[in-house]
Amino acid sequence: MDLIFGLVTGVFFGVLLQRSEVIRYDRQLGALLLKDMTIVKFMLTTVLVGMVGVHLLVDLGLAKLSIKPLILGGTVLGGLIFGAGWGLLGYCPGTSGGALGEGRLDALAGIAGMLVGAAVFAEAYPLLKTTVLTWGDYGKVTLPQLMEQHRWVLIPWFCVLGYAFLRWMHKRGL
């Protein structure tokens, strides 16, 4: 059943990604060059809607959070390395599949590269696990914990700030 849910959810997500053009190389580089914020608009509205919805589900006892740990060594170094590769490839792991679906053949080279990158990481994992992945390990920490505020105090602030940011980008014609 998990597999069917995964496939159906992916199909709907793929339609939304393709029809809003956020899977295009030109759009992704446009965002990284701070010229075309289409993907930022898409991501930010997804996050704000998801933030309210998921926390409501949690309060109603209908869902559980799934928090990834903050390990500064891994999250910061890995994040920067990912970003550098993203700038070269122009697709992220999810959007590369979508780009392939709409006929962008360079996504195939990117997917092949990502499979190699995953294999290289698997080789390096035993070494990284005892070094980089032990640096600055804060565990599964959330912003409400760090800021000592209830999440329903923070969520409205995120919505207001997110909306202001979207307005600002809209006015600047980004």
Next chain:
Amino acid sequence: MSASTRGKPWNPYIAGALAGLLLVLSVWVAGKYFGASTTFVRAAGMVEQTVAAERVAAMPYFMKEAPKVDWQWMFVVGIVLGSCAASLASGTFRLQAVPDRFAARFGPGVGKRFGVAFLGGVVAMFGARLADGCPSGHGLSGTLQLAASGYVALICFFVGGVVVARLLYGNAADKTGGR
């Protein structure tokens, strides 16, 4: 829909909000948050298994992320199919080897684009696994759950990406706008 509006892109705010609702529904019904990069580990393990099954079985990272098809694997396959169906239905499917922006800056050579894309893929996936997530797992699912790791990762993704995009395109970005 008329021919003139058929291929027009959807409003990113509306599409993004619908994606948010889809994610909430997925968390509710299936208990699954969006993510993509773990699938590339599982797929790489499946490929390696065909030549060295015993070695793969003994590798700690493939014990952690076993080479098998799971929810996220099918989610990524679904993205390919959904995008393919939507592009065909809207008349925007297009076989293209070199994106417009890349061709305008570096020329139409397929080898150059494929080389850069492959190298970018290797680097991006190594980084995503080190960070334990990509723009889906950290950037969407992490930030919306208010996970500290999601915000740190998302900022680092953009910092790394902006620096490399600037190095590649420099000021030429001003002249090669458009899609």
